Amino acid sequence: MTMVRRVLSLTSGRIAVVILTLIALLAVLGPLLAPQNPLATSDNTLAAASGSHWLGTDYLGRDTFSRLLDGSRVSVLGSLEVAVMALVVGAIPGILSVYLGRTFEWLTLRLADTLVALPFLLFAVAVIALLGNGITQAMLVTGALVSPLFYRVARAATLAVARSPYVEAALVAGASTGWIVRRHVWVKVLPPIAVALAQTIGVGFIIVSSLTFLGIGVQPPAPTWGGLLASDLGYLSYQPWAPLAPAVLIMITVWASNLLADAIRDVSGEAGRAFVNTRKARANRLGKPDPVSTGGA
Amino acid sequence: MTTLSAKAAPGTALCAAEPATEPATGSVGELSTAGTTAAPVLAVRGVRISDQVTDREIVHGVSFELTPGKTVGIVGESGSGKTLTCRATLGILPPHFEVSAGSIEIAGTDIATLTPQQWTALRGATISAVFQDPASYLNPSIRVGAQIAEVIRVKKGLKRREARHRAVELLQAVQLRDPELVYGQYTHELSGGMLQRVLIAVAIAADPQILIADEATTALDVTVQAEILDLLAELREQAGLALVVVSHDLAVVAQLCDEVLVMREGEVVEQGPTSDVLHRPRHEYTRLLIAEHDQYGLEKFLTPLTPQETS
Amino acid sequence: MTTTAEQAPPARRRRVVGTRVRHRLGRLLVTLARSVAIFVPVFLVATFVTFALRSMSGLSPARIQLGEEATPEAIARVEAQWGLDRPFLVQYWDWFTGVLHGQLGTSWTNGADISTLIGLGLGVSLSVATFALIIGVVLGFTLGTLAALKRTTWIDRAITGFVTLISVMPAFVVGIVLVAVFAVGLHLFPSAGYIPAEQGVGPWLAHITLPALALSFDVVADVARQLRGSLVAAFRENYVTGAVVRGLSPRRIFLGHVLRNGIGPALATLGLKFPALVGASVVTEWIFGLQGFGRFANDSAQAGDVPAVQGVLVVSIVLVVLFNLIVNLVLARVTPASQRGV
Numbered sequence: 001m002t003m004v005r006r007v008l009s010l011t012s013g014r015i016a017v018v019i020l021t022l023i024a025l026l027a028v029l030g031p032l033l034a035p036q037n038p039l040a041t042s043d044n045t046l047a048a049a050s051g052s053h054w055l056g057t058d059y060l061g062r063d064t065f066s067r068l069l070d071g072s073r074v075s076v077l078g079s080l081e082v083a084v085m086a087l088v089v090g091a092i093p094g095i096l097s098v099y100l101g102r103t104f105e106w107l108t109l110r111l112a113d114t115l116v117a118l119p120f121l122l123f124a125v126a127v128i129a130l131l132g133n134g135i136t137q138a139m140l141v142t143g144a145l146v147s148p149l150f151y152r153v154a155r156a157a158t159l160a161v162a163r164s165p166y167v168e169a170a171l172v173a174g175a176s177t178g179w180i181v182r183r184h185v186w187v188k189v190l191p192p193i194a195v196a197l198a199q200t201i202g203v204g205f206i207i208v209s210s211l212t213f214l215g216i217g218v219q220p221p222a223p224t225w226g227g228l229l230a231s232d233l234g235y236l237s238y239q240p241w242a243p244l245a246p247a248v249l250i251m252i253t254v255w256a257s258n259l260l261a262d263a264i265r266d267v268s269g270e271a272g273r274a275f276v277n278t279r280k281a282r283a284n285r286l287g288k289p290d291p292v293s294t295g296g297a
Numbered sequence: 298m299t300t301l302s303a304k305a306a307p308g309t310a311l312c313a314a315e316p317a318t319e320p321a322t323g324s325v326g327e328l329s330t331a332g333t334t335a336a337p338v339l340a341v342r343g344v345r346i347s348d349q350v351t352d353r354e355i356v357h358g359v360s361f362e363l364t365p366g367k368t369v370g371i372v373g374e375s376g377s378g379k380t381l382t383c384r385a386t387l388g389i390l391p392p393h394f395e396v397s398a399g400s401i402e403i404a405g406t407d408i409a410t411l412t413p414q415q416w417t418a419l420r421g422a423t424i425s426a427v428f429q430d431p432a433s434y435l436n437p438s439i440r441v442g443a444q445i446a447e448v449i450r451v452k453k454g455l456k457r458r459e460a461r462h463r464a465v466e467l468l469q470a471v472q473l474r475d476p477e478l479v480y481g482q483y484t485h486e487l488s489g490g491m492l493q494r495v496l497i498a499v500a501i502a503a504d505p506q507i508l509i510a511d512e513a514t515t516a517l518d519v520t521v522q523a524e525i526l527d528l529l530a531e532l533r534e535q536a537g538l539a540l541v542v543v544s545h546d547l548a549v550v551a552q553l554c555d556e557v558l559v560m561r562e563g564e565v566v567e568q569g570p571t572s573d574v575l576h577r578p579r580h581e582y583t584r585l586l587i588a589e590h591d592q593y594g595l596e597k598f599l600t601p602l603t604p605q606e607t608s
Numbered sequence: 609m610t611t612t613a614e615q616a617p618p619a620r621r622r623r624v625v626g627t628r629v630r631h632r633l634g635r636l637l638v639t640l641a642r643s644v645a646i647f648v649p650v651f652l653v654a655t656f657v658t659f660a661l662r663s664m665s666g667l668s669p670a671r672i673q674l675g676e677e678a679t680p681e682a683i684a685r686v687e688a689q690w691g692l693d694r695p696f697l698v699q700y701w702d703w704f705t706g707v708l709h710g711q712l713g714t715s716w717t718n719g720a721d722i723s724t725l726i727g728l729g730l731g732v733s734l735s736v737a738t739f740a741l742i743i744g745v746v747l748g749f750t751l752g753t754l755a756a757l758k759r760t761t762w763i764d765r766a767i768t769g770f771v772t773l774i775s776v777m778p779a780f781v782v783g784i785v786l787v788a789v790f791a792v793g794l795h796l797f798p799s800a801g802y803i804p805a806e807q808g809v810g811p812w813l814a815h816i817t818l819p820a821l822a823l824s825f826d827v828v829a830d831v832a833r834q835l836r837g838s839l840v841a842a843f844r845e846n847y848v849t850g851a852v853v854r855g856l857s858p859r860r861i862f863l864g865h866v867l868r869n870g871i872g873p874a875l876a877t878l879g880l881k882f883p884a885l886v887g888a889s890v891v892t893e894w895i896f897g898l899q900g901f902g903r904f905a906n907d908s909a910q911a912g913d914v915p916a917v918q919g920v921l922v923v924s925i926v927l928v929v930l931f932n933l934i935v936n937l938v939l940a941r942v943t944p945a946s947q948r949g950v
Contacts, residue, residue: 114654114657116880116883117650119928120883121888122886122902122921122924123921124887125906126909126917127661210778214890214906233787247784250781251773258772258776387853389849418855421854426853428846433847438942439865439868447864451855499850503855
């Protein structure tokens with residue numbers, strides 16, 4: 001797809017994609033790569049990093065590196081679940097709100113207002129604890145809570161398309177709503193949704209880590225990145241460096257997601273295309289790559 | 298085509314630097330014909346402006362002089378460099394643009410020598426400007442009166458109370474019907490014509506000697522346009538303002554100006570007293586402008602049945 | 609400021625001032641009405657969902673009080689005591705009217721009044737949240753302003769980089785790092801606990817500084833980024849050129865014109881940020897051992913104490929609504945342009 005190629009033409013886009021691919025590989029292969037059983041305890045507790053324990057051991061003598069690798073799957077899958085759930089629950093009503101009449105529009109708008117106003121970590125904690133302690137329920141609830149982002153983005157893009165002359169022309173020509181959505185709306189709605197998706201993966205990651213940090217969503221012995229941090233907290237005076245690895249992994253993942261979101265935003269839409277073109281033109285003229293763009297947000 | 302060759306060296310600033318600072322409220326210039334007797338408040342000499350990024354010259358030499366109570370008009374289509382010339386005079390060229398040759402003197406001071414502080418002191422008090430789309434040149438979240446009062450307080454050192462009083466007077470002077478009411482309103486509460494009057498009031502608040510009106514009447518209704526032009530003329534008579542009127546509309550220039558510059562693609566193609574240029578145009582482009590204008594005016598009377606075509 | 613002095617005839621002056629005051633009052637009322645119009649449905653929907661949680665959860669006070677081996681009769685008796693055998697809507701109505709009167713019911717676990725319990729924790733949480741907001745606003749505004757003033761220089765790039773860094777740090781990561789460095793490593797601050805302000809402002813500040821700092825990072829990042837963006841945009845506006853041409857100094861232009869218009873989106877961000885702040889308090893209070901609102905939420909949720917959780921959610925919604933109301937009022941005051949529906 002052209003958008004993917006354009007994202008990859010940006011340095012920041014390439015960096016983001018490479019990092020996220022690595023993290024995804026970690027999620028798939030991590031548990032297999034773990035050199036030791038992440039659940040096996042030993043007498044060698046709170047050990048420093050060494051040849052046999054690359055990142056040392058925790059308070060039960062479990063190998064931290066193995067736990068980190070093993071825990072990556074839950075963390076990554078969790079954030080993907082959040083993003084996909086939010087996409088489904090948010091984007092579809094967002095697009096439909098333009099077409100299904102005023103009642104539906106009013107209802108979904110109010111619902112989106114409500115969800116946005118909720119302190120969602122608090123809600124996630126409450127709902128998950130009450131509805132049963134499973135990572136999938138947890139992520140689905142979280143996904144629903146962050147879905148207004150998709151609702152708004154999809155709705156705004158659809159509105160812009162729906163009011164454009166060519167859609168009106170199609171309507172006049174007797175095209176069905178379904179056909180218009182597939183043919184015209186989808187194309188315009190996709191880029192902003194891709195941006196939102198990348199952002200939500202980052203947000204989802206923070207939420208998953210926060211929840212697992214609190215011990216919500218997973219059964220205790222199973223390792224997660226958040227859970228690793230939580231167990232490190234009690235032993236900071238013995239191992240002040242222990243939180244470093246999971247913390248850095250979480251931050252890099254979130255950063256890469258944001259970077260990807262920015263890259264997609266930069267290359268999508270008319271402005272984006274012009275942006276890439278001027279960059280190329282300037283690079284050509286100067287005969288050397290462009291300096292880092294100074295854009296903030 | 299008078300002074301295209303006058304590519305002044307920086308030193309020439311000294312020659313003209315004598316008594317020009319006095320605004321001469323009674324306007325001595327009223328009697329003089331070509332603006333040669335009084336010292337000019339604004340002297341633009343062979344100004345060239347170029348875009349440093351593309352290294353292209355946009356304005357290829359503009360020269361004119363302006364004495365108190367006089368008006369110079371610059372006519373040309375959009376992109377002819379007239380606005381850039383104005384901006385150069387005000388020292389607000391867009392980034393990457395630069396005066397590459399020539400000099401501009403305001404009240405005897407070469408602007409190339411000005412420090413940022415001196416610029417700040419000069420603007421508003423000596424030279425000021427009004428623009429097209431007046432709403433955007435006023436702060437949308439501050440009452441318009443307060444914006445006038447701000448200029449008076451800062452530039453003339455008046456107290457809050459006096460500044461407010463003076464601002465209301467100014468609003469009255471630009472013929473706004475209910476100055477007290479307008480004082481407390483925001484830009485979005487005022488019409489285009491009213492906004493342009495407010496903008497003029499702001500511009501003259503610190504009693505400048507030069508006022509640049511860059512397409513100041515372009516977006517307005519024809520009747521409002523005429524009123525604004527009358528107002529400018531009146532201010533010129535009363536306060537001895539020197540005006541630079543920039544427009545793409547020959548009629549505006551004809552109504553107000555003593556001298557006209559016709560610009561096209563950065564080049565001054567014709568320059569001279571208004572009546573000469575209008576009645577005996579030498580350059581083909583000027584003729585074209587005048588012809589178009591005649592036709593335009595005639596059409597209104599000749600074919601009243603098809604008003605659509607004039608739009 | 610504008611209503612103080614004038615030389616106009618007194619009668620006329622009174623008229624103008626009168627209309628202006630009425631104007632301002634009217635705007636205030638419109639803002640209030642609009643906020644209420646948005647938040648009444650929010651409140652209704654949110655409380656309904658909150659209340660529906662119980663029936664969805666299948667939890668019951670009987671389990672907590674009687675344990676797993678209770679007979680069905682005993683369970684039914686306890687549930688009848690709590691009024692849980694009545695129709696759902698009747699229960700909701702009872703609960704909702706109670707909420708409107710400030711009564712959030714009694715806890716399933718210890719029968720204590722939930723309003724009182726939450727009230728106890730709220731002091732801690734609000735101290736931390738307020739301090740976090742102050743840090744966030746001060747630091748965020750400083751960084752955003754500095755970056756906008758020095759845009760495209762290395763200062764701008766350094767600030768942008770720093771802001772990007774802290775924006776990807778979740779509150780609990782920041783919290784752990786702060787504990788590791790300042791409490792465990794340098795012994796500058798206590799690592800946990802809380803002392804009310806009445807027992808000494810110094811210790812109080814010492815105890816809330818680290819949690820507030822942990823919470824504030826997100827606010828700092830968002831405010832700084834938003835402010836930089838809107839200030840840079842405001843600098844490109846024509847009214848800045850206008851002010852330059854009028855001979856106003858750069859300082860005055862920035863303070864009086866650019867900041868005034870650029871501040872709106874940053875304030876709006878603050879309104880959006882508040883729910884996240886309340887939410888993140890669950891995590892930070894856990895790290896710093898604060899017996900606050902978030903800790904109470906977490907504990908009651910894990911204990912399956914449904915009325916307590918409902919109470920927590922209601923209070924959090926009220927907090928968010930109140931905060932947004934304040935932000936909206938400030939916004940209306942700062943930028944009348946927003947009243948045009950911009």
